Amino acid sequence: MDHSVTNDYFISPATEKRIREIASRYRKEPHQLMNILLDIQRETSNSFPHSVAALVSRITKIPEADLYGFVSFYAMFSTKPRGKYVVRMCHSAPCHVCGAQGVMDAISKTLGIRPGETSKDGKFTLEYCQCLGVCEFAPAIMVNDTVYRNLTPGRAATLMEDYQRGDME
Amino acid sequence: MLTETRIVLRNMDKIDPVSIMDYKKRGGYQPLRKALAMKPQDVIDQMKLSGLRGRGGAGFPVWKKWSITSAAPGDKKYVICNADEGEPGTNKDRVILSGDPNSVFEGMAIAAYAVGAEKGYLYLRREYPYITPILEKTLENARGEGCLGSNIMGSQFSFEIEVVSGGGAYVCGEETALIESIEGRRGEPRFKPPYPGVQGLYGKPTVVNNVETLANIPVIIERGGKWFSEIGVPNCTGTKVFTLCGNITQKGVFEYPMGTNLKDIYETHGGVKDNFDLRGFMLGGQSGNLINAGQIDLPMDIDSCQQAESVLGTGTIMVIDDRHDILDIVENIMTFFIEESCGKCTPCREGNIRIYEILRRISSGQGRMEDLTLLEDLASTMNVACLCGLGQNSSVAVITSLHNFPDVYLKAIERGQRA
Numbered sequence: 146m147d148h149s150v151t152n153d154y155f156i157s158p159a160t161e162k163r164i165r166e167i168a169s170r171y172r173k174e175p176h177q178l179m180n181i182l183l184d185i186q187r188e189t190s191n192s193f194p195h196s197v198a199a200l201v202s203r204i205t206k207i208p209e210a211d212l213y214g215f216v217s218f219y220a221m222f223s224t225k226p227r228g229k230y231v232v233r234m235c236h237s238a239p240c241h242v243c244g245a246q247g248v249m250d251a252i253s254k255t256l257g258i259r260p261g262e263t264s265k266d267g268k269f270t271l272e273y274c275q276c277l278g279v280c281e282f283a284p285a286i287m288v289n290d291t292v293y294r295n296l297t298p299g300r301a302a303t304l305m306e307d308y309q310r311g312d313m314e
Numbered sequence: 315m316l317t318e319t320r321i322v323l324r325n326m327d328k329i330d331p332v333s334i335m336d337y338k339k340r341g342g343y344q345p346l347r348k349a350l351a352m353k354p355q356d357v358i359d360q361m362k363l364s365g366l367r368g369r370g371g372a373g374f375p376v377w378k379k380w381s382i383t384s385a386a387p388g389d390k391k392y393v394i395c396n397a398d399e400g401e402p403g404t405n406k407d408r409v410i411l412s413g414d415p416n417s418v419f420e421g422m423a424i425a426a427y428a429v430g431a432e433k434g435y436l437y438l439r440r441e442y443p444y445i446t447p448i449l450e451k452t453l454e455n456a457r458g459e460g461c462l463g464s465n466i467m468g469s470q471f472s473f474e475i476e477v478v479s480g481g482g483a484y485v486c487g488e489e490t491a492l493i494e495s496i497e498g499r500r501g502e503p504r505f506k507p508p509y510p511g512v513q514g515l516y517g518k519p520t521v522v523n524n525v526e527t528l529a530n531i532p533v534i535i536e537r538g539g540k541w542f543s544e545i546g547v548p549n550c551t552g553t554k555v556f557t558l559c560g561n562i563t564q565k566g567v568f569e570y571p572m573g574t575n576l577k578d579i580y581e582t583h584g585g586v587k588d589n590f591d592l593r594g595f596m597l598g599g600q601s602g603n604l605i606n607a608g609q610i611d612l613p614m615d616i617d618s619c620q621q622a623e624s625v626l627g628t629g630t631i632m633v634i635d636d637r638h639d640i641l642d643i644v645e646n647i648m649t650f651f652i653e654e655s656c657g658k659c660t661p662c663r664e665g666n667i668r669i670y671e672i673l674r675r676i677s678s679g680q681g682r683m684e685d686l687t688l689l690e691d692l693a694s695t696m697n698v699a700c701l702c703g704l705g706q707n708s709s710v711a712v713i714t715s716l717h718n719f720p721d722v723y724l725k726a727i728e729r730g731q732r733a
């Protein structure tokens with residue numbers, strides 16, 4: 146979990162408009178909060194920096210500290226800026242015994258970043274994560290909302306190259 | 315060679331998951347109709363007769379849970395389906411929800427009728443975003459057919475289900491943490507009692523059941539509790555949906571009667587892959603047990619596993635071949651708990667890290683014999699002092715590996731002392 150605060154995220158007028166649209170779905174029904182905040186995060190480069198929390202707080206009337214406490218708790222949120230693609234490598238035991246480390250090394254090498262880092266062009270963030278629930282197809286990774294299964298180091302490298310070339314959009 | 319007994323997985327690959335017509339053709343929503351013609355207490359009595367125990371890990375009898383909520387005073391009551399499935403090595407809920415979502419919704423509706431609830435939530439882990447559209451479409455279709463929603467099948471009973479998303483936190487599978495999360499907060503477990511059955515979501519009586527538990531319900535109503543009670547073993551009835559993973563030839567999700575022997579399951583699915591030798595198993599999830607190859611003769615049901623100082627847990631069977639070092643796997647498991655501890659209580663927040671450090675010390679050849687006692691002490695302290703099951707059981711893998719693979723530890727310590 147990362148608790149550092151970044152103030153430097155600039156919210157463009159177009160993004161602000163979208164944030165306002167999404168946040169106004171909040172009708173004081175707490176169970177909607179997760180989905181709303183996840184949808185907002187998708188609009189703000191896969192992260193939930195301070196400036197975004199402040200804006201959402203003004204719209205929903207949820208105290209900023211509560212919002213911050215919420216997003217800093219859940220692994221799907223980040224308060225630090227992340228890349229357009231968040232690549233999450235499962236390192237739970239079932240993937241671990243099926244060669245997860247080799248796949249991670251191949252991805253790390255192809256993208257030129259280590260776990261926890263974001264590439265200079267802002268395209269990729271590489272993270273470790275826990276079980277993706279597809280252990281029968283281990284090792285597995287998740288790129289944003291898409292899961293890739295039965296990976297080998299070679300297949301993982303090719304997949305990352307496809308993303309780099311932009312073939313995956 | 316075993317053949318599967320498919321109760322929970324009865325419709326798998328036989329229907330279009332979102333189609334109500336397909337589901338109905340295979341007898342779906344008849345059990346709900348049947349339940350609605352019964353008194354709620356009679357529905358609970360069928361659960362008692364069936365002997366069904368929760369499949370989320372703890373094995374609590376379903377009828378008891380429902381009785382508590384049914385008897386609890388409250389102007390509103392809730393039914394929650396726990397689809398957080400965060401346990402590494404457990405894939406069954408994903409398979410059930412994506413292959414036969416109606417069976418879970420129907421189970422929720424029957425539970426709601428039995429306890430007097432009108433609103434249900436299905437809490438889906440965020441790692442399964444691709445299941446959300448399947449669930450939403452199925453709900454829409456079921457409402458359209460009058461199988462869910464207001465005045466179900468022309469009765470006085472109404473029940474609405476909403477899908478809510480998790481945020482990527484293992485601890486949210488713990489029922490009170492899950493409730494905190496639905497209420498829009500950090501998913502930190504609550505002190506118990508009060509239990510959710512009496513004071514759960516928004517302080518109201520709430521039934522929390524696992525996906526697999528709920529998928530069993532319609533069949534029990536259809537065929538009767540007595541029929542169900544004859545499957546499996548006494549006191550642990552029905553089937554279990556197991557997830558086979560790790561270094562086994564045929565991985566996947568398979569359903570066998572409770573009490574099926576581990577050795578038979580292992581052999582049926584081809585044993586270790588690629589001619590390596592079997593080193594052992596990780597059973598029941600990350601908070602489960604590490605057993606050695608010699609302990610393979612084990613009936614897989616809640617009580618037999620407990621007697622053998624093991625756990626059935628979520629039905630995870632992770633096979634480990636002899637390329638892998640047990641200490642390395644135990645360290646991996648402790649990393650999991652360090653990352654997933656919510657940090658609310660000190661013994662868990664600090665204890666997991668200390669255990670990991672001791673393990674590292676041993677594996678790097680710096681260990682001492684006293685470290686083994688230290689591990690046992692830490693584990694038993696955490697077991698009594700931690701607030702929730704995560705911290706209470708996080709060191710089970712360490713302790714069982716100490717007992718079942720003592721040489722691994724002793725050799726690592728000796729190696730260090732010689733050097």
Ligand SMILES: Cc1cc2nc3c(=O)[nH]c(=O)nc-3n(C[C@H](O)[C@H](O)[C@H](O)COP(=O)(O)O)c2cc1C
Nearest residue numbers: 368369370396398399400487488489523524527703
């Ligand atoms: C740390 C922790 C994680 C849990 N994760 C899950 C889970 O992912 N799914 C689940 O059904 N139960 C999980 N449980 C168990 C639930 O607290 C609860 O016992 C269960 O949902 C009850 O359903 P059942 O009676 O149908 O088994 C977890 C418990 C703990 C302590």
Ligand code: SF4
Nearest residue numbers: 657658659662702705
């Ligand atoms: S035992 Fe661990 S996960 Fe459970 S409440 Fe305490 S700190 Fe949180």
Ligand code: FES
Nearest residue numbers: 235240276277280
């Ligand atoms: S351990 Fe990697 S998907 Fe389950």
